[in-house]
Amino acid sequence: MGAPDVTARIRAMCTALPGVTERPSHGSPAFFAGKQFVMVWPDGHHDHRFPHLWCAAPDGAQEDLVRGEPARYFRPPYVGSRGWLGVRLDGTVDWAMVEALCEDAYRTVAPRRLLDRLDAD
Numbered sequence: 001m002g003a004p005d006v007t008a009r010i011r012a013m014c015t016a017l018p019g020v021t022e023r024p025s026h027g028s029p030a031f032f033a034g035k036q037f038v039m040v041w042p043d044g045h046h047d048h049r050f051p052h053l054w055c056a057a058p059d060g061a062q063e064d065l066v067r068g069e070p071a072r073y074f075r076p077p078y079v080g081s082r083g084w085l086g087v088r089l090d091g092t093v094d095w096a097m098v099e100a101l102c103e104d105a106y107r108t109v110a111p112r113r114l115l116d117r118l119d120a121d
Contacts, residue, residue, distance in 0.1 A: 006051045007040050009095065011040075013099045014037075014038050014106070015031070017033065017102075017103065017114075017118060018118050018121075019110070019114045028041050028042070029042075033106050033114055035110075038053055038106075050090045051088075051089040053089060054084050054085070055084060055101055057085040057101070057104065057105060062084065071088075073085060073087055074086040085105075087101060103118075
């Protein structure tokens with residue numbers, strides 16, 4: 001899957017969530033629900049020369065996922081110290097898992113009113 005396809009797929013997942021806006025952050029697509037919760041690097045970033053995303057994650061998720069599947073998940077630069085998770089989007093991707101991670105990221109940062117809208121659907 002090429003870079004535009006990766007971006008389009010993540011965009012569709014994120015913008016399906018209530019109140020999400022998209023704007024560039026550091027030159028890449030980023031998604032916000034009040035605060036930023038996902039950033040896509042379709043052509044890679046720094047030492048990670050493969051398509052990937054960074055997402056907010058619930059407490060402990062980064063450590064568990066990176067330890068459990070280090071070929072797919074990593075601690076991203078800059079935001080990894082705040083618990084964010086890096087997810088490779090090359091090779092065979094479990095898109096249902098990526099969608100769940102994006103929703104978890106949204107739930108990590110979204111205000112209560114948006115979470116109430118999500119849960120009402």
